[in-house]
Structures are given as structure tokens and as C-alpha cells.
Amino acid sequence: MMHSFVEVVMVSLTGPTFIVCSMRCWVRRSVGRRRVRVRADLMSGRRKGATAVVSVNSPGEGGSSMATKGKGSTTVTEHEATQVTHANGTGRTPVVFVHGLWLLPSSWDRWAELFEQNGYTALTPGWPDDPETVEEANAKPDVFAGKSVGEVADHFEEVIRGLSRKPAVIGHSFGGLLTQILAGRGLSEVSVAIDPAPFRGVLPLPISALKSASPVLHNPANLHRAIPLTYEQFRFGFANAVSEDEAKELYAKFAVPASGEPLFQAASANLNPWTEAKVKTKNPQRGPLLIISGEKDNTVPWSIANASYKRQRRNEGITEIVEMPNRGHALVIDSGWREVADTALQFVQKFA
Numbered sequence: 001m002m003h004s005f006v007e008v009v010m011v012s013l014t015g016p017t018f019i020v021c022s023m024r025c026w027v028r029r030s031v032g033r034r035r036v037r038v039r040a041d042l043m044s045g046r047r048k049g050a051t052a053v054v055s056v057n058s059p060g061e062g063g064s065s066m067a068t069k070g071k072g073s074t075t076v077t078e079h080e081a082t083q084v085t086h087a088n089g090t091g092r093t094p095v096v097f098v099h100g101l102w103l104l105p106s107s108w109d110r111w112a113e114l115f116e117q118n119g120y121t122a123l124t125p126g127w128p129d130d131p132e133t134v135e136e137a138n139a140k141p142d143v144f145a146g147k148s149v150g151e152v153a154d155h156f157e158e159v160i161r162g163l164s165r166k167p168a169v170i171g172h173s174f175g176g177l178l179t180q181i182l183a184g185r186g187l188s189e190v191s192v193a194i195d196p197a198p199f200r201g202v203l204p205l206p207i208s209a210l211k212s213a214s215p216v217l218h219n220p221a222n223l224h225r226a227i228p229l230t231y232e233q234f235r236f237g238f239a240n241a242v243s244e245d246e247a248k249e250l251y252a253k254f255a256v257p258a259s260g261e262p263l264f265q266a267a268s269a270n271l272n273p274w275t276e277a278k279v280k281t282k283n284p285q286r287g288p289l290l291i292i293s294g295e296k297d298n299t300v301p302w303s304i305a306n307a308s309y310k311r312q313r314r315n316e317g318i319t320e321i322v323e324m325p326n327r328g329h330a331l332v333i334d335s336g337w338r339e340v341a342d343t344a345l346q347f348v349q350k351f352a
Contacts, residue, residue, distance in 0.1 A: 074158065075128050075158060076125075080125045080159055083123045084159060084162040086121065092121040093165060093168065094167035095112075095167055095169075096125065096160060097170050098125075099127075099173075100173025100175040100197070101263070102229055104254070106133070107254055110341070112124055118349070120168070134253065137256035141257035147259040148276055149177070152262075153182065156178060157185060168189055168192070170194070174266075176195060177277065180308070181278075183286045185280065190289075191289045193289065197266050197300065198304050202270075202304060209298070209300065211237075211298070213263050213267065216260045216263045217263060227258060231248065234250075238299070238328065241327055241334075246335060281315055288318040289319050291322075293305035296326060296327060297328050318351075
């Protein structure tokens, strides 16, 4: 067993003021699991000596937790298995859509129809335990809690490995991060990451991104909770580039609670060498990659998307980035979704 110390600095935005937390983390490294003891000295003037104990999954390559499963166990739902079987039967190139936090697979319905019309077969898997409808999700929010980046990436890998052909993979927000993790594992023919959440090595941390994440990161107890957004939080983080009426419509139609854990993982990725929010950017089997950035995105501003692009362009494969003018984080679900979808479709058609 090994022991080590990690000095952690976390910054969150609460109202008009910053809260800066300096954490000295005692890490006891053991086989299979890691337990991390954190002593936080809050430099904002709060009471010192707060302690917390959290469990961290053992890392795998490219962000995988790769937990040992019982014989015959699977995270693939019956609906997802049916989509895989259908895709294999069509003989067409599959396209796997990966949603992010605060959305469901149904957010991709129009995209799936467009790609089907253009000769592909579309799959819209969920994260583990995703409800089928927004109404069900808001009635039972706790089902979202405790879903980590590695767990979700492994789930999508299991879906993809059931396909008879390598798919194109398209993801938004944390789905964009997952898309890059899957590409780094060599699982996709071509990938499109739209306003992707940052991974280890992506350094910019704009204030708007901190504010967008503050509904989760302001309280460490949210690590294992499912967190909904208020309309005002959704308006800032997702729907800032559309009208008030459209923002309210999008919130009612699409917004659901989300697991807090991925945001904590992304926030600490550059401080945690064992993070699951890690992408194998140099894998020669990654395939072509397009990153799409919304010009007015508060949650994943251009500086984050461009830093992801700069990390990815080290790959020997084709790597491109495009900025969509006057678009916010809701660009895959708002009234201008078709322009973004056509951009993604044109890139996919070049390679798959």
C-alpha cells in the first residue's frame, strides 16, 4: 500500500464573490479502490479543519473505471440492445449520439431522424439508469446520482462493442467529453464533439464556466447527488443565446436533473493524475475529429473548446474545429439545431 499527499486548490463562484479552497489530500492507494481523505482549509475565512472522505474509482485507460462485472452482467438496457440489433441488421454505418448533463437521449430525436434520412442508422443510448421521459426524470431525480465519467464511458463502450461496424460518435457537453474518451479508446470511425466538457490537460477556466458549474460545485455534498437547474441557471448555462420565450420552452421540454460527480471530476482533472476525465489524444486509432463550439456558450466557452482542439491536434489523424456564430450551449436542442446538425453531418459523411 502507498501513501501520498496532493495539494488541491478549488475555486468556485458564489454570487459576486470567489470562494477559494485549499485542500491537502491524503491518498491511500490500494488495489481496486482508493479512499481519499481531504482536509480543507478554507481561505475565504470559513471555519478551518473541515474533513471529508470520498471514494474514487480505480482508473482505466482513457478515463475508464472498468469495474469488474459479474458473469453475464450488463449495463445495456433492452431498448439499447434492440437499437444495436436493428443497426446491425440494416448494414448501414451506425451513428451513436451521446447526451450530456441535464438532458436525456430524447434530446437527439431530431438529429437521429436527420441522420437516418441521410443513409445512417442512429442509436441514442442513455447514461445508466436514465428515465425515458422528462416527466419521469423530474419525478425521480435520485436515479441520476452517482454516475461517474468512467462508468458512463464504459457503458457506451459496451453498447458500441455490440455493433458489427465502427460507428460515428457525436456528443454534446459532457457527451462531447465522452465522445473523445471513446475515440481515444479506438472505438469510433469518426467523431464530433460539440461544446465538449474539458479533460485533463485542458487548462482555461473562464468565469462564465465557473458560474455555470456553481449550482453543483458550490457544495461538496453534491458529489453524490442529482442536481436540477433552476430556470435562471438553465437560462445562463444553456439558453443565453435565445429569446426568453424559447428559453422557457427549452427548459420545460428538455431540462432534467444531473449527476454532480462528473462536474467534480472535470473540475479536479488537472489536479488528479488518476482522473477518469482523461482522453488518450495520441491514439493513432482515434479517427477524424471535429470540435464544434458555440460563440456565446457560457458553459464551454471558446477558450475551453479551443484548448481541447490544441490537445487533440497532436494526433496524426484529421482534427478540425469550427465556431458557430451567435450560439449558446443549447445549440443542439434550440431552434437553430439544424445548422449545427448539418455541420456535423457533412463532417461525418467525409469519413463514414
